[in-house]
Amino acid sequence: MSMTIALAGKGGVGKTTVAGLLVRYLIKNGLKPVLAVDADANANLNEVLGLPEPPTLGQAREEMKSIGLQQSYMTKDMFIQMRVNEALVEEKDFDLLVMGRPEGPGCYCAANSLLAASLEKLLDNYPYIVVDNEAGMEHLSRVVAKRIDLLVIVSDPSRRSVKTAGRILDLVKSLPLSLGRAGLIINQAVDGRVSDESREMAGQGGLELLGILPSDAELAQMDAQGQPTARDLPEDNPVVEAAWGIFDRLELAG
Numbered sequence: 001m002s003m004t005i006a007l008a009g010k011g012g013v014g015k016t017t018v019a020g021l022l023v024r025y026l027i028k029n030g031l032k033p034v035l036a037v038d039a040d041a042n043a044n045l046n047e048v049l050g051l052p053e054p055p056t057l058g059q060a061r062e063e064m065k066s067i068g069l070q071q072s073y074m075t076k077d078m079f080i081q082m083r084v085n086e087a088l089v090e091e092k093d094f095d096l097l098v099m100g101r102p103e104g105p106g107c108y109c110a111a112n113s114l115l116a117a118s119l120e121k122l123l124d125n126y127p128y129i130v131v132d133n134e135a136g137m138e139h140l141s142r143v144v145a146k147r148i149d150l151l152v153i154v155s156d157p158s159r160r161s162v163k164t165a166g167r168i169l170d171l172v173k174s175l176p177l178s179l180g181r182a183g184l185i186i187n188q189a190v191d192g193r194v195s196d197e198s199r200e201m202a203g204q205g206g207l208e209l210l211g212i213l214p215s216d217a218e219l220a221q222m223d224a225q226g227q228p229t230a231r232d233l234p235e236d237n238p239v240v241e242a243a244w245g246i247f248d249r250l251e252l253a254g
Helices: 015-028 058-067 076-087 109-125 138-142 159-174 196-204 217-224 238-250
Strands: 003-008 034-039 094-098 128-133 147-155 178-189 208-214
Touching: 003 015, 015 034, 015 128, 015 147, 015 178, 015 238, 076 094, 076 109, 147 159, 159 178, 159 196, 178 196, 208 238
Parallel strands: 003 128, 003 147, 034 094, 034 128, 147 178, 178 208
Antiparallel strands: none
């Protein structure tokens, strides 16, 4: 049975970098193959993993409208499977599937539906699935994944960000999905320290504090230059070392 790990958080907290580091950790520890899913309409998980911009399922939304599936020889399920096969980027130890946003105007809920259907079919092919969700809260109500075994909410050390993390957890608990363990990673902490107030806020929000990642000049510079941070940060980088410690404690291998 596969393990689905979803990441969530407000914008700018480093959620996608944490998702990329998690993919790297799973591979490093032989927990592969991994399916990395970028469920963010503003997709950039490929960048932190060191991959070129891939095709997306969001593009399929426009194609479905233009070709008129009801009048074609191709059923909806056939079309979905074809587009998933085309959109799935296959690497040595992991695959990447990107939702993306539609090319035309309007809601991209159809793209989410495509992604959800694709995940259901792909679950049994991978022992670990890492889903990098869109920043914020509203998108979670679309229920991209029907089961989340581990929800990792990422925040920065500020009181407001930690409070938002608690609201995200409350929202996820209200959704029609199966939720296992949930916790908080506080990122970008100066000197790896977090105020007592933010810690108390996490507790008030019912959040298990999984660990703290320090702010780091090397990571910030690589990110500013568009370098693949999750792939190329050295093993002795303090963020990588702290992330490895957090993931070790999660005992992902079960």
